[in-house]
Amino acid sequence: MSAEIDSWKVSLPCTRAEAEAIDAAMIEIDAVLMTTETVEDDVEHWRLDAYLEAEPDAAMLAALKALVPSAAGAEPVVEALTAQDWVTLSQEGLEPIREGRFVVHTSAHPIEAPAGGRAFLIDAGRAFGTGHHATTSGCLAMLDGLAGKRFGNIIDVGTGTGLLAFAGAHLWPDAAIMATDIDPAAIDVTRENAVANGIAGVELIVADGALSDAITARAPYDLVIANILAGPLVSMAPELAAIAGPNATIVLAGLLETQRAAVVTAFEACGCTLEAVDRRGDWTILRLAAGATRYVPVTPPDPKGRDGWALDI
Incomplete structure (x- = not known):
């Protein structure tokens, strides 16, 4: 048979x-x-x-x-x-990755966390964000570099597998953390991954963009993470800037180096300032600071016409 x-x-x-x-x-x-x-x-x-x-x-x-x-x-x-x-x-081909104090591995390649660090089990599946793409690993490195700062209210927009929200929970255990995604399946995956990794207290929201009532009710955020795509980052710049508090840190990824100027220009128009760049091959991770006063869009951002922002990559 x-x-x-x-x-x-x-x-x-x-x-x-x-x-x-x-x-x-x-x-x-x-x-x-x-x-x-x-x-x-x-x-x-x-x-x-x-x-x-x-x-x-x-x-x-x-x-x-x-x-x-x-x-x-x-x-x-x-x-x-x-x-x-x-x-x-x-x-089977996904070897563990290491970024600063973080290790990300699959069930096929378990590994112990480094001393003082954290290992995350993230299996490949229905959502993007295993940590093996340059954008996700670059975000992990960017967050690791912020460990000396204090954040109390964090949002991960386009969370995918939840990995970046989990990293935030490890670095700032006392912070309130929200993870959102346009795809309900990604939120289901994040919930499963949270259980597998012993992560508690991350609020999970299905949302198209950053202006849903659940998101704005918790604003302003002092750390905004958005690992999506360049087109949606440009169109969402006003709403992401609007939920950021004065002088908040904004980490952006999912963009190619050739798209950096367009993304930076969009956020500078909302009062943000570029602080750091991590280029990894063709991909670029940005860290910006929000303006000293909270940004208020002249007109409400229009979410229509976004070219399909991707899961957490």
């Missing part, structure tokens, strides 16, 4: 540059996407693996190929997987 097919895997060759850019598009594809270096220190030899719960059709294969233009002439390798946990399979 043949084993029951439980899930599917699609593999395509890609380059390192394509691999680093793939995560920003994950929200548009119903699959867990993983990239792996196939030849050490060779930027041209990487591989994209997509794990799916259903057999990929022509549209799915075309969508995956569109993520890696260098594979235009390659035939996707499609494999039927037997009754195994497809998420676990997707995690």
Whole structure:
């Protein structure tokens, strides 16, 4: 009797540059996407693996190929997987990452926290933010560098897996922390991850943007984290600045270096000042300070037309 097919895997060759850019598009594809270096220190030899719960059709294969233009002439390798946990399979290549006092690992690669640090178990799955993308790991490093400051009211907008909110809870255990996401599935994942990591007290909100009643009722925040995408960061700059308190710290990510100027300009128009930049390959993490007086938009920000802000990456 043949084993029951439980899930599917699609593999395509890609380059390192394509691999680093793939995560920003994950929200548009119903699959867990993983990239792996196939030849050490060779930027041209990487591989994209997509794990799916259903057999990929022509549209799915075309969508995956569109993520890696260098594979235009390659035939996707499609494999039927037997009754195994497809998420676990997707995690086998995810080695633990270390950023400052933080370690992030999956169930397949458990690891102890460093002395005085914190290990987080974040499995790949329905939400973005395992810590392995440069934007998320860069945010962890940025937060780690703020450990000497005091924050009492923190919000993580676009939380995805909850990782950055959890890091905030570790660094500032007495702070009130809210984690929000446009995707209810991401909030479910964050809730599950909070239990798995023994995190309590983080308020979880499903919200499109930063102006829902639940969010504004808790404002102003002295630390605002938004790891989404450049387009939504630009359009949301007025509302993110509006929920930030005077001189609050704002950490932004999900933007390419080529998009930095547009994002900085949008926040400077709301009274913010750029304080630090962490560039990681093509990706950039920003730290800004809100103005000395609380920003009030001239007209209420219009949430319509946002180009699909992504999960926590």
